[in-house]
Amino acid sequence: MMVNDGVQPDKYLGPTILKACSMMERIEAGKMVRGYVVRKGMEEDVFVRNALIDMYANYGDLGYSERVFDTMNERDVVSWTALIVAYTSHGLVDEAIDTFSRMESDGINADLIAWNALVSGFARNGEIDLALRSLEEMQEIGLRPKNGGRINYAENIFVGVKQKSTTIWNEMIAAYPNEGNAGARMELFNSTKEAGPKPDVITYNTILAAYARDGKKNEAYELLNEMFEVGLRPNVVTFNILISGYQKSGLDHEVLKLLQAMQSPHSDSFVSQLMRKLIPPDHVTDSVVVNGALAASTDLGLSRQGKELHGYVVRNNLEYNVYVLSALVDMYSECCDMDSAAEVFWKTENRNTVMWNTTMAGYINKRKPYKAFGLFNMMQNEGLKPSPITFMILMPACGEIGALTLGKELHGCLLKCQFDRSSIHIGSALIDMFAKCGCIWEAKQVFDSQSVKVVIVWNSMILSFSAHRMIENALDLFAQMQMSGGMPDGRTFTALLSACALSGLVEEGWNYFSLMEHIYDIALTLEHYTCMVRILGSIGLLDEAVDFIKKMPFTPDACIWDTQAARALFELELDNASYYILLSNIYASTGLWDSSKSLRSLVKESQSTRIKECSCISIGSRLHSFEGGMVSCSMLDDIMVMWHELADDMRDPVYAGASKPIRVCKNLRMCVDCHTSAKLISKIVEREIFVKDSSFYHYMRNELSNDFSCKKVWFLLFNPNDNKHNLDNNCELMASRTSNEHTYDNDRT
DNA sequence: ATAGGGTTAG
Structure with missing residues (x-):
């Protein structure tokens, strides 16, 4: 047959065929090949031996496998692994463990495949605990397969388990990460149904969690119906899962609907019917519901709703939950009620760093930065350590108000904190802060000290140069960015184009414009077009500017057209005081004094301090x-x-x-x-x-x-x-x- | 124990 002396095989042939034979369950053919190997004097070959161990193990002669292994002069990790597989496939878990530790004491390090053999061996023999413990051990020593490897291991275990219990099934479904895996969870659910196990509440809840977090409420409610149909009743966890999931996926209205259903159980909505079948809410529910609802009313700007929730917090003894209280502070400050926010803050007994952060952010957003800095001092006096987020809150505020001394103090404090993996935004926040305080070279120093320069760091520095009208430095820096292989984004080009507009660099502007479009394949936004118009306008190419505007795939805005567009911008950015003044001036200049006056009083009397x-x-x-x-x-x-x-x-x-x-x-x-x-x-x-x-x-x-x-x-x-x-x-x-x-x-x- | 919670910045 295939064994023919006329052909010169290389050393891989034997093992390869052996393996193929064992796979094809053709032990007879395998024996023939072995005879050939012996004749060719390849019997001592490690590859051949390993394959033999595997072959014998597969066909029931475990003793042969052991003998081949024991008589080997040299063994590699594959030999050991083959023996481990041999043992586990015969249900000899203890022997497998023994072999594994002998291998290690023999000075051979287990690789991924060896571990895999052990883990799936355990799983196949129902030793789930051992399998999971081994997985943990693998993680501890840093053996971690790339992309989705963990799921592969879980799948390995799952496939290996012959009798699939509901618990194992649930575990397997949960092994897929919560976010973005609703499909995978559902697929496993459907494909395993026939294999025997009966789904329970946990099975359904696990899949519901994925749907809710992905914002797929229709699918979630469909599955909920199915749950009823198979005779299962949702429990309080089901409810919590839905609320928190919807909140995370931004379905604020759905959260509030659930909340209302909970408060008025007599309504006829589907959710109310669901609620009636649930056991009463527990402590987790309170926290989930209140936090979710608070976040929802903060997002939607519903201050009355927020106040009602505050009442709920007081009535239900949630005043000791720092998470809930932070959410309250955040809600009040978002609703422009810093006094109430401060009241909650000072009433809180065990304030943590996050709570301080929340309150400081509130003051800064309400343009009371000195209050925030006061709190920062008090916070440290109370012995609480700032977090990276603390700096992300305070640093931009220093830049905003030009508080250089404070900024420098913060910088020192930041260095002392030695955050090992602080936010990637901190470097760029520091650059911004120094630049905005007028210290462009200190900003550059921070820039130079960044060992890894992410795109936002480049952007901050380019933008800072440009704002200081150091156009050449800005454009040079971009050249450096290109040379060092940095990948610019849309904001990089906005910075470059506005730099060009400041110096009337038309040619450079066009270059960047086409570079962005054709080389970096970055989506052009209205901002980019506006910059180009400004560049053309800056040296008086008004006809070209108008032509360019006409060809734009966007509706022109205020930066491009005058009065009309100012109004459009005004509608878009209600909070920006500059637009109010601009519009007021335009009204005044065209004799619309009434409009101008009323707009001015709007600025003055506005409740929102933002436009002051x-x-x-x-x-x-x-x-x-x-x-x-x-x-x-x-x-x-x-x-x-x-x-x-x-x-x-x-x-x-x-x-x-x-x-x-x-x-x-x-x-x-x-x-x-x-x-x-x-x-x-x-x-x-x-x-x-x-x-x-x-x-x-x-x-x-x-x-x-x-x-x-x-x-x-x-x-x-x-x-x-x-x-x-x-x-x-x-x-x-x-x-x-x-x-x-x-x-x-x-x-x- | 196999399912459910959390605030701050960007």
């Missing part, structure tokens, strides 16, 4: 904050006196006094008047003044200003006639004065 204009001034480590229209301030009198003195001095240049720099941060653009005043003041008092406005950084150092003039032709796209304030300049501070979106600092002293 505000400034923070930090001198040394002290921080003062001012809001537009503010009339009570402990230092206001002093400030006004100073202001009048300065106003005089500006006309009479006799200067005196100097010390630390003054840093001013505005949430609106700085206007020409403010800019000039600030510059003069800097001269008069001989102090460096740094102003950060909503878009740029301005350094006033005595006579030097590094604000680069920029040919702002594109303001023609807005309103060429108007270059003055249209709002009252009734603010207390120069820095708080309202600015006009289309006035520019095109001056260089």
